[in-house]
Amino acid sequence: MKQPIPIHVGMADLVVSKHPATLTALGLGSCIGLVIFDQLSRTAGMAHIMLPDSSEAHKVSRPGKFADTAVPLLLDELYKLGTVKAQLRAKMAGGARMFPVSGKADHAIFSVGNRNIEATTRMLGAAGIRLVASDTGGSKGRSVEFSTETLKFAVKILGTGTNEI
Amino acid sequence: MDYHDKFTNIHMDVIQEVGNIGAGNAATALSRLLGRAVDMDVPIAEIVPIYDVTGHYGSPEMSVCAVLVRTEEEFACSLIFIIDEKKADIIADLMIPTDLSGMDESERTRIRNSAIAEQGNIVLGTFLNALSTITGWPLPTSTPSVARDMLGSIMSLAASIFGFVGESAMLIKTNLHIRGLDDEGLGGTVIMIPDPGSLERLLEKLGML
Numbered sequence: 001m002k003q004p005i006p007i008h009v010g011m012a013d014l015v016v017s018k019h020p021a022t023l024t025a026l027g028l029g030s031c032i033g034l035v036i037f038d039q040l041s042r043t044a045g046m047a048h049i050m051l052p053d054s055s056e057a058h059k060v061s062r063p064g065k066f067a068d069t070a071v072p073l074l075l076d077e078l079y080k081l082g083t084v085k086a087q088l089r090a091k092m093a094g095g096a097r098m099f100p101v102s103g104k105a106d107h108a109i110f111s112v113g114n115r116n117i118e119a120t121t122r123m124l125g126a127a128g129i130r131l132v133a134s135d136t137g138g139s140k141g142r143s144v145e146f147s148t149e150t151l152k153f154a155v156k157i158l159g160t161g162t163n164e165i
Numbered sequence: 166m167d168y169h170d171k172f173t174n175i176h177m178d179v180i181q182e183v184g185n186i187g188a189g190n191a192a193t194a195l196s197r198l199l200g201r202a203v204d205m206d207v208p209i210a211e212i213v214p215i216y217d218v219t220g221h222y223g224s225p226e227m228s229v230c231a232v233l234v235r236t237e238e239e240f241a242c243s244l245i246f247i248i249d250e251k252k253a254d255i256i257a258d259l260m261i262p263t264d265l266s267g268m269d270e271s272e273r274t275r276i277r278n279s280a281i282a283e284q285g286n287i288v289l290g291t292f293l294n295a296l297s298t299i300t301g302w303p304l305p306t307s308t309p310s311v312a313r314d315m316l317g318s319i320m321s322l323a324a325s326i327f328g329f330v331g332e333s334a335m336l337i338k339t340n341l342h343i344r345g346l347d348d349e350g351l352g353g354t355v356i357m358i359p360d361p362g363s364l365e366r367l368l369e370k371l372g373m374l
Contacts, residue, residue: 011216011324027225027317030325050215050325061332062216098322099233099310109243109326109360141318143226158228158315 004149009033009046014064016045016077019148026143028094030113032067032120032136033144035153036074036090036129038083042148045074049094051112052119067119071127090129091153091165092120093144095136113137133165177210179371183299184208184337184355187292194287195341199259202344208355210337215324218334222247222354225317229253232285233310236293239302240367241360243326244292246285247319248341248353253281255346260284274313282309292355300370323356330361 004020011031015023019042025033028048037044047070051057054066063069078088095117099110117136124131135142135155143156156162188205196203219225230253232246248256257280258265265273286309297304312319327334340352359367 011219011321012328013216027219027315027321029314029318029321031321050321050328056329065328096318098231098314098319099312109329110322112322112325139312141314141321143315143317158226158313 004147007046009048011048012050012062012065014045014047014062014070014074014077016043016074016081017148018043018081021148023146023148024144027141028144029096029098029141030094030116032092032094032116033142033153034070034074034090034092034120035146036078036088037146037148037151038078038087039089039151040087041083042151043078043081043083044146044148044151045078046146047071047074049116049120052115067116067123071120071123071129075127075129085128088129089132090124091133091146092117092131093135093142093153093155093165095120096138096140096142098139098141100139135163135165176368177212179299180335180337180357181208181210183295184210184292184339186295186298187288187355188339190291190294191288192341194291195256195284195343198283198287199256199343201259204342204344206340206342206352208337208339210335212333213336215328215332215334218324218327218336219317219320221320221336222338223316225315225320227316229314229316229319230281231312231314231319232282232289233312234286234289234306234308236304236306238304240296240300240304241363243358243360244289244306245319245323245356245358246288246353247316247356248281248284250313252341252352253277253284256284256341256343257281259343278311278313282311285309285311288353289355292357300367302370323358326358334358 023046032049095113192205228250257277260280
């Protein structure tokens with residue numbers, strides 16, 4: 001059997017790969033690790049989304065940075081590798097609120113995690129891609145690893161171990 | 166606005182000087198609190214692309230404590246103090262007169278977290294005081310909020326907030342040394358995240374815009 005290629009997906013990165021591969025994103029806080037994969041060919045891609053909406057930004061240098069630009073681009077890249085839309089499924093993790101709410105610190109910018117979850121979910125819905133598993137929200141950061149072998153998303157949280165979705 | 170576009174070396178020197186005064190005052194305040202000599206390294210201000218921020222100070226999966234405060238009004242901004250989790254707990258235990266060893270885990274964490282909130286409050290508060298002295302603006306701080314998490318997760322939140330307005334983040338790194346304790350891990354870093362428009366106000370106030 002071919003060894004899976006380990007791929008690290010940094011902030012605002014967007015990567016696609018044929019099977020076998022493992023796609024990893026370390027220390028997601030308010031960011032989202034979104035993986036879309038073809039159930040049969042096992043070709044998969046991951047986006048490390050930082051912000052919900054590119055229209056709020058001055059410029060869009062990396063499409064992987066925003067939910068509204070990352071989802072269509074990720075799908076395009078997957079289609080280029082010959083995936084079939086009906087076989088595509090999505091899993092996502094992240095979108096934590098890193099600091100507990102307290103008085104003035106409860107500023108709108110700290111709800112960016114929640115807005116990332118909403119925007120990513122909405123974009124998947126608009127594209128007609130089924131979200132089959134997610135581990136989002138809460139107040140703890142996550143490291144994620146997707147295996148094209150098992151099609152499982154391993155979600156690691158500091159102090160509480162790993163949860164496979 | 167992008168920090169790369171706006172910040173020249175002179176601006177960075179000013180921020181560094183603010184950090185310098187802040188660090189000196191913070192060391193004095195911590196030293197009084199702990200009853201031990203405390204030194205802080207000369208802070209180093211850096212502009213880092215937001216995409217490189219999560220791993221800038223070490224492994225994204227390293228365990229850290231982070232303290233967040235906000236200030237509003239004249240210079241609306243968020244400040245985050247990040248320190249190695251072990252180191253934060255060691256300092257917390259020096260601040261707490263009671264022996265915590267018999268206590269259950271969650272209660273011990275709760276008490277330590279309030280001491281860590283105070284560490285962050287001292288460091289970030291003195292930093293803001295220095296800024297307040299230079300600008301003449303009153304800069305009251307919010308109640309500190311504490312998180313224990315992976316370095317990468319804390320840094321990625323900061324990167325995202327910077328990411329709303331540009332592609333770069335401003336980081337100020339220092340290191341706390343406490344006499345009689347071995348130094349290890351990340352000794353303390355301050356991330357100042359001005360709200361959109363705040364930085365322009367600051368530079369204008371300092372006659373630099």
